[in-house]
Each structure stands twice: as structure tokens, then as C-alpha cells.
Amino acid sequence: MTTSTDIRTQPAWRYLLDIRLRLWRRNLADFWAELRKHPVALIAGVVILIYILAALFAPQITAHDPERGSLRQRLIPPAWEEGGSWTYPLGTDGQGRDIYTRILFGARVSLAVGLLSVGISVIIGLALGAAAGYYRGRLDSILSRFADLLMAFPFLIFAIGVMAFMGPGFTNLILALTFKGWVEFFRLARGEVMAEKTREYVEAARVSGQSHTRIMLSEITPNIMQSIFVLATLRMGFMIVTEASLSFLGLGIQPPTPAWGSMVADGRNTLLNAWWVSTIPGLAIVFLVLAINLFGEGLRDILDPRLKIE
Amino acid sequence: MRLVKVIERLLAAIPIMLGVAVIVFVFMRMTPGDPVDIMMGQGGTVSEGEVERLRSEFNLDKPIHVQLGLFLSDLARGDLGNSFTKQQPVASLIGERLPATIELAFGSLFIGLLIAFPIGILSAVKQNSLLDRLSMGAAFLGISMPSFWLGIILILIFSVKLHWLPVQGRIDYDAGLQTVTGLYMLDSILTGNGPALISSLKHLILPSIALGSAVAAIVARVLRSSLLEILRSDYVKLARAKGAGETTVVMKHAVRNALIPTVTVVGLQVGVLLGGNMIVETVFSWPGLGRLVVEAIFNRDFPLVQGAVMVYAFIFVAANLVVDVLYTYLNPKIEM
Numbered sequence: 001m002t003t004s005t006d007i008r009t010q011p012a013w014r015y016l017l018d019i020r021l022r023l024w025r026r027n028l029a030d031f032w033a034e035l036r037k038h039p040v041a042l043i044a045g046v047v048i049l050i051y052i053l054a055a056l057f058a059p060q061i062t063a064h065d066p067e068r069g070s071l072r073q074r075l076i077p078p079a080w081e082e083g084g085s086w087t088y089p090l091g092t093d094g095q096g097r098d099i100y101t102r103i104l105f106g107a108r109v110s111l112a113v114g115l116l117s118v119g120i121s122v123i124i125g126l127a128l129g130a131a132a133g134y135y136r137g138r139l140d141s142i143l144s145r146f147a148d149l150l151m152a153f154p155f156l157i158f159a160i161g162v163m164a165f166m167g168p169g170f171t172n173l174i175l176a177l178t179f180k181g182w183v184e185f186f187r188l189a190r191g192e193v194m195a196e197k198t199r200e201y202v203e204a205a206r207v208s209g210q211s212h213t214r215i216m217l218s219e220i221t222p223n224i225m226q227s228i229f230v231l232a233t234l235r236m237g238f239m240i241v242t243e244a245s246l247s248f249l250g251l252g253i254q255p256p257t258p259a260w261g262s263m264v265a266d267g268r269n270t271l272l273n274a275w276w277v278s279t280i281p282g283l284a285i286v287f288l289v290l291a292i293n294l295f296g297e298g299l300r301d302i303l304d305p306r307l308k309i310e
Numbered sequence: 311m312r313l314v315k316v317i318e319r320l321l322a323a324i325p326i327m328l329g330v331a332v333i334v335f336v337f338m339r340m341t342p343g344d345p346v347d348i349m350m351g352q353g354g355t356v357s358e359g360e361v362e363r364l365r366s367e368f369n370l371d372k373p374i375h376v377q378l379g380l381f382l383s384d385l386a387r388g389d390l391g392n393s394f395t396k397q398q399p400v401a402s403l404i405g406e407r408l409p410a411t412i413e414l415a416f417g418s419l420f421i422g423l424l425i426a427f428p429i430g431i432l433s434a435v436k437q438n439s440l441l442d443r444l445s446m447g448a449a450f451l452g453i454s455m456p457s458f459w460l461g462i463i464l465i466l467i468f469s470v471k472l473h474w475l476p477v478q479g480r481i482d483y484d485a486g487l488q489t490v491t492g493l494y495m496l497d498s499i500l501t502g503n504g505p506a507l508i509s510s511l512k513h514l515i516l517p518s519i520a521l522g523s524a525v526a527a528i529v530a531r532v533l534r535s536s537l538l539e540i541l542r543s544d545y546v547k548l549a550r551a552k553g554a555g556e557t558t559v560v561m562k563h564a565v566r567n568a569l570i571p572t573v574t575v576v577g578l579q580v581g582v583l584l585g586g587n588m589i590v591e592t593v594f595s596w597p598g599l600g601r602l603v604v605e606a607i608f609n610r611d612f613p614l615v616q617g618a619v620m621v622y623a624f625i626f627v628a629a630n631l632v633v634d635v636l637y638t639y640l641n642p643k644i645e646m
Contacts, residue, residue: 149329153623156585161619164607165337241456245589248458249604264459268593275466282459290454297450 034302041298047291055107062098064088066105067256069096075274091276093266099276102258103284109259110288113170113243114236117177122232124178125185130216130224132186133193144190147183155180159242163251173252177239188231192224226303233296237289244285260285316635323627328382330623334616335381339374346370390617395609400617404599408621409492410480411598414591415583417518422525422579429526430533430572435560437538445530452527457586461520461593468516475516478595482509517594521586525579532575536568570640577633584622 010018035042054061073096077084084091090100132140150158162176196202197220205219246252247261255262260281267278346364365371369380384391390400429449433442469477481487481494487506490497495514498507540546541564549559588600595601599618606614 145329149326149333152326152330152627153333153619154581154585154626156588157581157619157622157626160585160588160603160607161334161337161615164603164615165340165612237454241454244456245458248456248589249592251607261456261458264456264462268462271462271466272470275470278459278462279466282456282462285459286451286455289456290451293450293454 031302035298038298038301041295041302044291044294044298047287048295051107051288051291052111054104055111058101058104058108062101062104064098064101066097066101066258069093069098071096075270075277077274078276078280081276090280091274093263093277094270094274099263099280102263103260103281106258106260106263106281106284107288109170109247109253109257110240110243110285113173113177114240114292116174117181117239117243118232118236120174120178121181121235122185122228125182125187126189126221126228128182129186129189130193130221133190134197134212134216134220136194140190143186147186150180150183153180155238156242156245159246160249160251163246168251168254170253173243173246176246177242181235181239184231184235185228188227189224192227193220196220196223230296230300230303233292233299237292237296240289240292241285315638319631319634323631326627327624330627331382331385331620332378334620334623335378338612338616385620390620391613393606393614394611395606396611396614400613403602403614404617404621406492407597407599407602410596411587411591411600413480413493413495413514414517414521414587414596414598415580417514418522418525418583418586418590419576419579420522421518422522422529423576425522425526426529426533430530431537431560431565433530434534434537434541435556442534446534449527449530452523455523456589457520457524458589458593460523461517461590464516464520465593476513480510480513480597481506482513485509517590517596520593521583521590524582524586525576528579528582529572529575533568533572536571537564540564540567570637573633573637573640577630577637580629580633581626584626 035045058066069092073088073092074094076088076092076096078091078099079086079089081091088098088100090098090103092098093102128143132143153161158180159176162179163172166172166175193216202215202219205215210219243252244259244261244264247259248265250262250265252261253259255266263281264278264285267274267276267281270277346361346368362371369377372380388401390404392398393400393403396403429445433439433445436442465477468475476482485503485506487494487497487503487510488501490500494510495507498504498510537560541560546559546563549563554563587596587598588604590596591598591600592604599621603615603618605611606618
């Protein structure tokens with residue numbers, strides 16, 4: 001990136017881009033400095049990173065097949081237990097599949113579901129919330145009533161209902177989670193836009209003749225992204241637990257594809273003689289969700305202390 | 311005046327309930343294949359005439375808006391249709407299972423609050439102490455732990471290893487309990503059946519912990535943070551200045567006011583309890599509404615699923631209504 005900012009030798013767009021990039025870099029440096037003051041959030045961030053890398057490189061990390069096992073290798077205990085072996089560090093399940101391998105591949109499902117469901121919810125919630133908060137009027141009252149209506153369903157019940165009617169599978173799972181997932185982002189974006197709209201910079205942009213769409217996109221949205229980002233992180237853990245719960249019930253990801261929730265469910269049949277089959281995949285969920293929640297909490301302290309009202 | 315406001319809130323809940331019913335209806339219609347196709351898919355051999363008869367029995371031969379109208383008018387009369395698989399009215403099936411679910415919900419709420427209150431209060435009073443840090447850490451863990459996994463861990467420890475508590479069910483088969491309300495603990499007391507009371511209590515403990523721990527975690531955090539705010543306020547300082555003892559200050563002045571935000575959060579937790587009960591009932595083979603729904607989903611028994619989802623939403627709306635009313639009574643600042 002060039003650091004020259006001589007306005008006479010550069011076209012205007014280049015100059016603006018340069019300023020943007022520098023601002024970005026400074027913000028990032030500030031953020032990093034702040035994050036270092038929150039050691040718990042930093043460690044949580046590292047844990048999340050490890051999960052992401054494990055998911056991405058699962059085929060390189062392990063030599064076993066996540067979906068096929070050998071019946072002769074059924075219910076081998078973890079390596080540290082009597083009868084365990086380092087070939088299967090976390091033991092095998094009732095079908096002789098390596099639990100460690102299935103956890104690595106299961107991370108793909110959990111992270112993909114978390115990212116996609118929250119990502120889509122953010123896009124829908126932000127777009128509708130910004131429009132409702134900016135234009136108000138009938139659009140706002142219709143959208144707000146609809147959001148209130150969806151709030152009348154407990155989240156998991158709604159997701160279970162949707163999965164029941166649409167059938168299991170990855171796409172339906174994402175749909176089930178986003179059908180109601182956008183509401184929180186809608187409410188946040190709507191409130192934030194309503195507050196931002198009265199600020200001077202929006203007035204200024206309006207006076208300078210910018211269109212409403214432009215004001216929303218390039219003036220207001222960047223200013224509310226921090227709180228949206230914080231909420232998104234905190235919702236991610238929730239979505240992952242919800243996916244695991246659906247898969248546990250058999251309504252989410254279908255076997256033989258490894259998903260942590262269904263792995264815990266599989267282990268229930270062998271709970272009496274093989275505790276590890278259920279317990280260990282559950283720990284994978286707990287660690288990831290705990291890390292995401294702690295990271296989100298740290299982010300909130302750094303980016304948006306106002307949100308700290310529980 | 312207050313009564314008028316309460317009635318106003320009740321009336322405001324009606325459009326919400328109506329909207330809930332419409333949403334459920336729309337979802338049901340979005341399902342590929344109509345109910346008759348699904349029933350045929352269950353493996354029965356049915357003649358062409360029979361199909362027509364069934365279609366008209368389910369009103370599937372009428373236009374969609376007429377179907378919606380009929381659906382809503384049936385609903386208003388408490389008629390949720392008939393179960394495909396059990397050949398019984400959905401309303402009575404739900405009614406049979408509801409007491410078990412209510413008992414579990416109350417058990418979980420009780421355990422949740424039993425854990426949350428002392429922890430929330432102590433952490434606020436001894437802010438930044440080791441106890442505070444540990445309990446807030448535990449609260450984080452409670453929020454991050456899926457209830458189905460916690461349930462399994464509890465079974466492993468207390469049932470499989472220690473043999474202290476039963477693995478599943480609501481009561482021992484030989485307890486000989488006469489049911490009155492369907493709430494087994496209450497029924498045991500009403501009929502003076504001591505062994506049944508102990509048996510049902512033992513069965514209730516683990517599922518209630520599995521379901522109640524998330525509630526405990528969230529309520530403890532809210533109680534702590536609102537208490538911290540109140541303990542710094544002027545009227546608490548005044549109470550201290552007037553020489554009130556610390557216990558009086560905390561319990562009488564602070565906790566009472568911290569209850570206001572806490573009650574709101576408890577109301578929202580009812581949603582968590584309702585959703586979680588499907589999971590926990592499955593883990594502990596608890597014969598409640600949640601298990602009925604999960605079974606119905608696998609049997610593709612749509613009237614049953616639809617009825618139950620609606621009942622869940624109605625309970626949630628009703629619970630929040632109760633909280634709303636309670637909130638206004640707790641907070642003297644709100645003239646209802």
C-alpha cells in the first residue's frame with residue numbers, strides 16, 4: 001500500500017482509498033492493543049482459531065475416515081484408559097469410527113452452521129432493520145409486528161417445528177435457524193438507525209444531497225456495525241448449540257455425516273460401558289461455545305460497552 | 311385501574327396468538343405433500359374413494375382461505391384436530407402429557423432460582439472476590455453447555471456411577487400413586503403417599519438440574535449486575551448512613567429492587583425451558599409434551615406437531631403476560 005497522500009499527484013479515489021485503508025489499519029491496531037488487555041478474550045480467540053484450522057485441515061490432520069469404521073474396532077476406549085491406543089486417541093464409537101476424526105469433521109458442520117446462520121440473519125436483519133428505522137411509517141410497523149409475532153415462539157421450538165415440516169438436512173437447518181434468527185439483528189439495527197438518524201453527520205449528508213440509500217449504506221451502516229458484530233458473535237454460540245440440539249434429536253445433520261449433536265446421541269446407547277462416545281463430542285461443543293461466548297463478551301467490552309445490560 | 315391494564319394486556323395477546331396460529335398454518339401448508347399423501351405414506355392401502363373421503367375430512371378439497379378460516383374456528387373451540395397415528399384428538403393427547411412437562415418446568419425453574427439467588431447476591435456483595443469470579447465462570451459454563459450433554463453427564467455420574475438417582479421416567483412402577491392432577495409430587499402429597507413423593511422427587515432432580523442450569527446461569531448474572539448497580543445508588547448509601555445493617559441493606563433495600571429486571575429475565579427463560587424440555591425429556595425419557603412432539607415428528611404426525619407447537623407458543627405468550635403483570639406490581643413506579 002502506498003503511503004503517499006499528495007493530493008496533487010493522485011486521483012481523488014486513490015486518495016480516499018488511501019485514507020480508508022489507513023483508518024482501517026489504525027482501527028485494527030487499536031483493537032489489537034485493546035484485545036491484549038483482555039487476556040481471557042484473547043485466549044478464547046486463539047481457541048476459536050484452533051477450531052477453525054482443525055475444521056479446514058481435518059483431512060490433513062487425520063488418516064481415518066470420518067464416516068466408515070471397522071466393526072472389529074468397536075468401542076475402543078481413549079488412549080489414556082486401559083485398552084486404549086494412540087491410533088484412536090479419543091477412542092472409537094459403536095461402529096468402530098475414530099471419535100477424534102469425527103470431531104474434527106464435525107467442527108466443519110458446527111462452524112459452517114454458526115457462520116452461515118448468523119451471517120444470513122445479519123444481512124436480513126440489518127437490511128430490514130435499517131430500512132424500518134430509517135423510513136419508519138407503515139413499513140416499520142408491519143416489520144415490527146411481524147418480528148413481535150416471531151418472538152412469540154421460543155427459538156428452539158420454532159426451529160424444531162420448521163425442521164419437522166421441511167425435513168432434515170443442511171440447507172433446511174440453515175433456513176430453520178435464520179427464519180427467526182434475523183429478528184434480534186432487526187431490532188438492534190432498527191434501534192441504532194433510529195438513534196443515528198438524528199445525529200449531525202446524517203443531517204450533513206442529507207443537506208449535501210446524498211440519496212437515502214447512500215446515506216444508509218455508507219454513512220449510517222458503518223457506524224452501527226460494531227454493535228451488530230458484537231451481537232453476531234454472541235449469537236454464534238447460541239446457533240451452534242441449537243444446531244447440536246437439533247442434530248441430537250435427529251432433526252439436523254443426518255448420519256453418517258459427523259455432527260457433534262448426533263455423535264452425543266449415538267453414544268447414549270452405549271453409555272453404560274463406553275462413557276467416551278457421548279461425553280467427548282459434547283466437550284467439543286462446550287469448549288467451542290464457551291470460547292465464542294467469552295470472545296464475544298470481550299468484544300463487547302472493547303467495541304460496545306453500551307450493550308452491557310445483559 | 312390495575313385490573314383495566316391487566317385486561318388490556320390480555321386483549322393485546324389475542325392478535326399475537328392469532329398470528330402464531332396463522333404462521334403455524336402457513337408452515338403446515340408449505341410442507342411437501344398434503345396430509346393424506348403422508349398418511350398413505352404410512353403404509354396403509356387405501357382406495358380412491360377413501361382418499362377423497364379423507365381429503366374432505368381434512369377440508370383439503372376447499373380453497374386455502376376457507377381452510378384457514380376453518381382451522382382458526384376449530385382452534386377457537388379448542389379443537390386441534392386428530393392425530394394421524396394415535397387416532398385421538400390432539401388436544402386430549404397434549405392434555406395428557408402436559409402435567410409432566412409442567413412439573414418438569416417448575417422443577418427446573420425452582421432449581422434454577424435456588425442456585426441463582428444465593429450466587430447472584432453473594433457475587434454482587436463480594437464483587438471481584440474469588441467466589442464472585444468462580445461463580446461467574448460457572449455461569450458462563452452454564453450458558454455454554456448444551457442441556458442434552460449436561461443431562462448425559464448427570465446420568466453418568468449420579469445414576470451409572472453412584473446409583474443415587476434413577477436414569478429415566480417420572481416415578482417407580484411400584485409406587486402405587488393415584489393421579490389427581492397429573493403432577494406427581496402434588497398428587498403424592500394430596501393422597502398422602504410418602505414413598506411416591508420420594509420416588510417422584512428422585513426422578514425429578516436430574517432433569518430439573520439439566521434444564522434449570524442455564525436458567526440459573528442467566529438469572530444469576532442479571533441479578534448480580536442489577537444488584538451491583540443498585541448497591542452504588544444513593545438510596546442504598548442513605549440506608550447505610552442511617553445505620554442500617556448490611557444484611558438489611560442488601561436484602562430489604564437492594565434485592566427487592568433488583569427483582570424487577572430479574573423477573574423480566576425469568577419470563578424470557580420460560581422460552582428456554584419450553585424449548586429445552588423437548589431435549590431433556592428425550593434424554594431422561596420423561597413422558598411429557600416434548601417427547602410426544604419428538605415422536606410425532608418422526609411419525610410425520612403433523613396435526614400433533616402443529617398443535618403442540620401452538621400450545622408451546624401460547625404458554626410462552628401467557629408466561630410473558632404473567633411476567634408483565636408481575637412486573638407492574640413489583641415496580642411501584644409504573645402506574646399500570
